[in-house]
Amino acid sequence: LQEVPFFSNLAYVELEKVASLLITRKYERGINVFLEGGDGDEFYVIYSGNVKIYKESVSREIILAIFGEGDFFGEMAVLENETTRSASAMTLEETTLYVLKRQDFLWLMNQTPQIPIKIMNTAMQRLRTANELIKDLTFRDAKTRIAKGLYRLVEKHGVQKQDNILIDLKLTHQQIADLTGTVRETVTKVMQELQTMGILKIEKKRITITDHQQYLLLFDEE
Ligand code: CMP
Numbered sequence: 001l002q003e004v005p006f007f008s009n010l011a012y013v014e015l016e017k018v019a020s021l022l023i024t025r026k027y028e029r030g031i032n033v034f035l036e037g038g039d040g041d042e043f044y045v046i047y048s049g050n051v052k053i054y055k056e057s058v059s060r061e062i063i064l065a066i067f068g069e070g071d072f073f074g075e076m077a078v079l080e081n082e083t084t085r086s087a088s089a090m091t092l093e094e095t096t097l098y099v100l101k102r103q104d105f106l107w108l109m110n111q112t113p114q115i116p117i118k119i120m121n122t123a124m125q126r127l128r129t130a131n132e133l134i135k136d137l138t139f140r141d142a143k144t145r146i147a148k149g150l151y152r153l154v155e156k157h158g159v160q161k162q163d164n165i166l167i168d169l170k171l172t173h174q175q176i177a178d179l180t181g182t183v184r185e186t187v188t189k190v191m192q193e194l195q196t197m198g199i200l201k202i203e204k205k206r207i208t209i210t211d212h213q214q215y216l217l218l219f220d221e222e
Contacts, residue, residue, distance in 0.1 A: 040077020
């Protein structure tokens with residue numbers, strides 16, 4: 001437990017207590033952990049796997065974030081009184097979650113000042129990212145949105161391989177469209193173009209950025 005960054009500041013006694021409160025839950029791929037609008041009485045930390053946070057309209061969805069190992073989610077409905085889940089959460093592969101019931105999570109928040117600070121810092125980072133997404137959706141063209149949308153994934157899911165960066169997620173073109181406010185056909189076209197230019201390559205649904213310099217030029221501030 002100590003190796004999970006979220007719990008790393010806990011003293012041994014607290015760690016023992018948390019370990020006794022945590023529920024471990026395993027999900028298959030493509031399962032909803034919860035739906036937008038549902039009651040929020042649990043908080044989650046990802047032990048392994050990936051979870052997408054998304055909002056749906058009639059026939060489309062927008063992916064707000066893809067979280068991986070060590071990330072937490074579900075804190076909003078738990079911390080805000082009388083509110084419901086602000087978005088839906090679905091596993092993108094087999095995923096194991098640590099689950100804390102609301103009361104236990106609140107106890108932990110009171111017990112350890114580092115925890116609320118961590119949550120606040122992360123919430124601010126996520127707001128920054130969301131602001132960036134709003135800007136991109138408002139001002140950028142589809143190709144730039146796709147390039148930037150993929151690059152947003154690098155921070156959490158990027159693996160450096162010599163001069164290349166592998167985005168360690170299996171993504172369909174539809175999911176990339178959902179991440180970037182575009183449609184699947186456009187993603188297919190742009191990905192083809194970027195591959196032909198030698199900027200990235202796709203193998204088994206995994207994207208590798210092969211020319212970092214050129215890639216960054218795709219969304220250089222104009
Ligand atoms: P909650 O509202 O309980 O359920 C959905 C969760 O998704 C939310 O808590 C946050 O943990 C997370 N979430 C909501 N909006 C965003 C966002 N824009 N970026 C990253 N995570 C988010």
